[in-house]
Amino acid sequence: MRVGRQYKIVNYGDVFIFETLKMINDDDFLIKDLTTLETYKMSELYEYGKGKDFMIEEIDE
Secondary structure, rough: OOOOOOEEEEEOOOOEEEEEEEEEEEOOOEEEOOOOOOOEEEHHEEEEEEOOEEEEEEEOO
């Protein structure tokens, strides 16, 4: 993943579209949800586990 790019995560049927704002450490990013405009850590999206449908993909602007 790269800072400043937009991505989509699917996990347990939920879809999140976000932009990466900054890298917090090697495993986590600060992200901005493009639907709600909230900012939070990417790890919060899958803190309860990763479903069989878990997927991250970069989306074109």
